[in-house]
Amino acid sequence: MHPTDQEILALLEIPAEREAGFSLLVQKYQQRLYWLIRKMVFAHEDTDDLLQNTFIKVWNNIEKFRGDASLFTWLYRIATNEALNHLNKKRNELLNSFEDLETLLASQIENDPLFSGDEIQARLQKCILTLPDKQRLVFNMKYFDNMKYDEMSEILGTSTGALKASYFHAVKKIEAMIKNETF
Known part of the structure; x- marks a missing residue:
């Protein structure tokens, strides 16, 4: 059973327990955040990279979490921003290309061995x-x-x-x- 968000946040506030608390946070939310990102970018490799970026941002900014929203809401917002920024970056990279982002993402769906x-x-x-x-x-x-x-x-x-x-x-x-x- 997963610990509560309050238990995770309490561990994150104790310097000696910060890594353990963060590990629990990752275990609790990585799958949900993975699928959030995956539904936006479709490619497994990009999703893994963006998920890692999300957790790096969380690690670097957890002390800024004010608790105005739930922990999951805050994590979801960070992951969403990572996915949207990635899509905008990809779109800009394709600006001088004949292929558009939607065509590229559609081909990733067709060629993805993990698409079930x-x-x-x-x-x-x-x-x-x-x-x-x-x-x-x-x-x-x-x-x-x-x-x-x-x-x-x-x-x-x-x-x-x-x-x-x-x-x-x-x-x-x-x-x-x-x-x-x-x-």
Whole structure:
């Protein structure tokens, strides 16, 4: 059984226990954060790198955690920012290329030996790829993580109304693509 966030944070405040507390934090949250990032960037190798970057930022900034939000919300926000920054960097790298980021990510889905979904799951993922980054993030949080809008609002710093609208538009776009097979 995992320790509570309060127990982990208490260990992190004791210099002699900081590494043990951080190890518990990683054990508790690495899988959830991995899949959050993976749903955004799709490539296992990129996901591993971004997850490592996320935990490095957490290690370097844990004393700045104020407890205004839950520990998971804070970690989720850091991981989300890492994924979005990575996507923006990739998009900028491809600026002078004939290939766009969505095409690159779609090819990663097709060629990923770790992708375990069937054809329908692959089609859904390709549709999700066509969404703008923030809309894709909201869709993933709601559809795959079954996250409540108030929790998403806390993580993303956006109103619940805006999040509901983003999700609604994402669903409509995906439905239209599947109906018209335009992906």
